[in-house]
Amino acid sequence: MYIYLKLMNELEELIRKEPYKDGQKLPSIRMLSEQYKCSKSTIIKALDELERRHLIYAMPKSGYYVVKGMNAAQSEASPILNFSAAAPDPNVFPYLDFQHCINKAIDTYQKDLFVYGTAKGMSSLIEIVRKQLMGYQVFTEERNIFVVSGVQQALSLLAAMPFPNGKQKILIEQPSYHLFIENLETRRMPVIGIERSYAGIDFDRLEKIFQTEDIKFFYTMPRFHNPLGCSYTSKEKKRLAKLAAKYDVYIVEDDYLADFEQDSKADPIFAQDDSSHVIYLKSYSKIIFPGLRIGIAVIPVQLAETFRLYKKHDDIDSSMLSQAALEIYLRSGMFDRHLAKIRSRYAARAKLLDAALKKEAARSGGAFTYEHSNYPFIHTHIMLHETISAEKLIAKLKRSSILLESMDRNYLNNFERENIVKLNATNVNEDEIERGIERISAIIAESIQLH
Known part of the structure; x- marks a missing residue:
């Protein structure tokens, strides 16, 4: 990244965090040069x-001053604590950058x-995407890269098209991406589920399904699973790749985060x-903004x-x-x-x-209960006591201006559900997170006392 772009981030963060008032002067160019060593x-x-x-705005022979506007609006606390929204925080959308692009x-x-x-x-986008993918340890040729209208389109196409293994069923983790589930059930695709928890997946059960069922592909989110928030270990990822090769089952890896x-x-x-059995999907929706509708699919030859x-049809x-x-961006x-x-x-959140x-x-x-992670992410989940109704709890929290979402x-439709709710801090201000979780905990405590 160019030095001045990195510096812009630093200065934006300085303006955001420090209690600057409208029209307050920033440090001088000389002081900033010394502070940031450039x-x-x-x-x-x-x-x-x-x-x-x-x-900011400049005053000739005076310096640079803060424009309060957007900065103040971002820091203003919302009366509603929205722990349910999964879309990126609108306050960090790169509006002006992308408008320029x-x-x-x-x-x-x-x-x-x-x-x-x-x-x-x-072709020019595919060229630069191929180079970017190398940073994620995804080494492939341009001929294998397809631009799709969001990962959802890639999933829909993969579910519909025939595979070289001649198999029909789709295996999907439970819980999993709700729009893909709706797609499969609406179109009455042959689909079965396998439980995934924070502890991982039952590999003996997975191998048995690969061995005995007619599995075309296994759809998984190995990194920052939606909605659980957990990730597979390196050892588990290697094991998945080996099982796919052994039983001629493709893996659709949704690496959207x-x-x-x-x-x-x-x-x-x-x-x-090593066997060309993994289809890799990447999204730009969560990092830039959902309306971009551009995703990447790396498809085996x-x-x-x-x-x-x-896709053409x-x-x-x-x-x-x-x-x-996006190519220019x-x-x-x-x-x-x-x-x-x-x-x-x-x-930070x-x-x-x-x-x-x-x-x-x-x-x-x-x-x-809550499962702690060495690498916590912006979304996760909690397991409720069996006596607590997730639906009633969510309704009660809503009356207290706190939004949560169940995992239904x-x-x-035919898979047994765990008594869990998901939490996402993407759209909650940093100074509101602790207070919000304390309030959620208090209302959960009230709910269990009623039983």
């Missing part, structure tokens, strides 16, 4: 960019944007695949042509404007700047959420 020209470039974004895309790719593209995707990984040794299942044909191509803007270094900012923000849940679970006397939608 040249004055780099400081000026970063400040000029922040001024263009209306976060869209305008630049229109100028750069004028003729290309207004004709049909290809089902495979824009790869950008937020904190463990440098946590490679995807794809990195363990033996599936690529069938996938291309199914599904939508001809994914939005060329979104693809071109990635190539310019803006993505790295935004990633550093959102990683830092989410990591994840630590606060983890600490608060750990403390309150220990004090709850068994009313609910995350299960197949």
Whole structure:
């Protein structure tokens, strides 16, 4: 990432955290240069960019001053604590960066944007995505990379198309991604579930299913599982890859939160695949914004042509404007700047959420339990005491202006559900997380006393 882009993040964070008032002066260019150990020209470039974004303004021969507006709005506490929203925090959407990229895309790719593209995707985007994927230990050729209209489209195509193994059923973790479950059940696809918990998955049970059932592919979220929040270990990922090869079962690896990984040794299942049985999916929805509707699918050679044909018949191509803007966004270094900012923000919230849940679970006397992680993430879950109704608890919390969500939608209709609720701190201010968890814990305690 360019130095001035990194510096912009630092200065934005300084403005956000410090109690600056509207019109308050920032430290001088010389002081900032000394503080951040970079040249004055780099400081000026970063400040000029922040001024263009209306976060600060310049006074000739005086200095730079804070514009309160957006900064104040972000820090203002909401009367509702929303622990149910999974969409990225709108306050960290890279609106101005991406607006610039869209305008630049229109100028750069004028003729290309207004004709049909290809089902495979824009070649210049695929080129830079291939290089980016290397950072996630996903080494592949451009011919295997497809641009899709979100991971949901890739899943829909994979569920519908025939596979070389000639098998029919889809195996899915329980709980799992609710929109994929709805897709499968609405279209009456042959699907079965296997339980996954914070402790992992029963590999003996998984192998038995691979061996005896007609499994086309196994859909899994090995990293920061939605909605549980847990991840497979490296040993478990290797075992999954070996089982897939042994029983000719494909694995569809939904690595939608790869950008937020904190463990440098946590490679995807794809990195363990020696038999071309892993299909790797990556999303940009959670890191940039959902409306972008651009995802990436890495498809093994033996599936690529069938996938291309199914995608062509599904939508001809994914939005060329979104693809071109994303290509410029990635190539310019803006993505790295935004990633550093959102990683830092989410990591802080994840630590606060983890600490608060750990403390309150220990004090709850068994009313609910929480599994602590070495790498906590922004979303997780708690297990309620068997006497507590998740549905009634959620309704009671709503009356107290706290939003939680059950996991009913995350299960197949015929699969037995655990008594758990999910929590997501993506849209909760850092200074509200501890108070919110304390209030949730108190209402859970009240609920168990009623029994």
